[in-house]
Amino acid sequence: MSAVPQRLRRWSGVALGLALTAACHPAVAATLKVVGPTATGAQGEFTLKTQVLVIMTLLGLLPALVLMTTSFTRFVIVLSLLRQALGLQQGLPNRLITGVALILTMLVMRPVGLQIWDKAMVPYDEEKITLSEALKIAEAPLSRFMLAQTSKNALGQIAQLAGEAEVKTPEEHSFPVKLAAFVLSELKTAFQIGCMLFIPFLVIDLVVASVLMAMGMMMQSPMVISLPLKLLLFVLVDGWTLTVNTLVSSIR
Numbered sequence: 001m002s003a004v005p006q007r008l009r010r011w012s013g014v015a016l017g018l019a020l021t022a023a024c025h026p027a028v029a030a031t032l033k034v035v036g037p038t039a040t041g042a043q044g045e046f047t048l049k050t051q052v053l054v055i056m057t058l059l060g061l062l063p064a065l066v067l068m069t070t071s072f073t074r075f076v077i078v079l080s081l082l083r084q085a086l087g088l089q090q091g092l093p094n095r096l097i098t099g100v101a102l103i104l105t106m107l108v109m110r111p112v113g114l115q116i117w118d119k120a121m122v123p124y125d126e127e128k129i130t131l132s133e134a135l136k137i138a139e140a141p142l143s144r145f146m147l148a149q150t151s152k153n154a155l156g157q158i159a160q161l162a163g164e165a166e167v168k169t170p171e172e173h174s175f176p177v178k179l180a181a182f183v184l185s186e187l188k189t190a191f192q193i194g195c196m197l198f199i200p201f202l203v204i205d206l207v208v209a210s211v212l213m214a215m216g217m218m219m220q221s222p223m224v225i226s227l228p229l230k231l232l233l234f235v236l237v238d239g240w241t242l243t244v245n246t247l248v249s250s251i252r
Contacts, residue, residue, distance in 0.1 A: 051131065068183055069142060071108050071149070074190040075101035075247055081194030082243060085201040086234065087227050104244065108251050115141040143171060146182040148252045149189070155181040193246060201230050 058065075066072055079101055083092045120138035123129045129137070147155075147170050158181040159173055167173055173181075208226040212218070233239075 054131070068179060069146065070105050071186070071251055072101055072105040073183065073186045075104045077187070077190035078193050078197070078247060082197050085198045086230055087223055104247060108248060112141050112145050139175065143175070143178055146178055147171065150178065150181045150185045151188070154184045158184070189250065193250060197243065200233070204230050204233065
């Protein structure tokens with residue numbers, strides 16, 4: 001085999017592992033099959049041009065895939081709400097919130113990534129399976145993870161909006177339906193966790209505002225007094241450890 005096709009297959013595997021293969025549902029992969037000579041000389045598998053197109057599509061969609069097919073959405077929303085509750089809009093920059101959310105996402109998604117690597121990427125890189133077969137194999141663990149976090153009501157609602165027929169098991173739904181239901185469920189869970197974190201700090205703000213009003217210090221900003229109190233409470237209860245533990249343990 002020439003160096004170019006071999007290098008192409010390796011980059012295909014890298015893109016497959018990075019994007020977690022969510023962009024290529026088996027139905028999409030089937031439509032991309034062509035008849036003719038390919039990189040390996042076989043018939044009916046992707047041509048070199050088609051493989052390049054698939055790779056570029058996966059890499060282009062990588063940021064959206066990381067956001068939508070992993071627990072990153074839940075983590076970044078909860079951390080943003082926590083920053084808002086603490087009143088640290090300037091103290092915790094967006095890059096720091098995003099970085100922490102990415103680290104937690106890598107920690108949670110590691111088992112899924114290892115399954116995709118071992119069962120799909122490695123066999124494909126060793127030319128034991130085709131690209132379309134690798135996509136089908138890699139979708140299975142990702143779908144199991146998504147369905148474990150998806151509520152039945154959201155899945156049923158999205159399936160109804162998509163006009164899909166009734167299925168016996170949730171795994172039989174098409175990938176776009178599972179993805180949309182997963183995103184809705186993640187948003188709901190993130191706001192639920194965020195509300196629980198917000199309430200204690202909201203109580204402190206109300207108490208401080210009431211005390212200042214009673215003392216006639218209406219010109220004094222309650223945030224100036226409540227911010228140190230909220231930070232002290234957060235440090236005393238080891239808030240970061242509790243928050244991270246809550247986020248990670250909320251993943252089923």
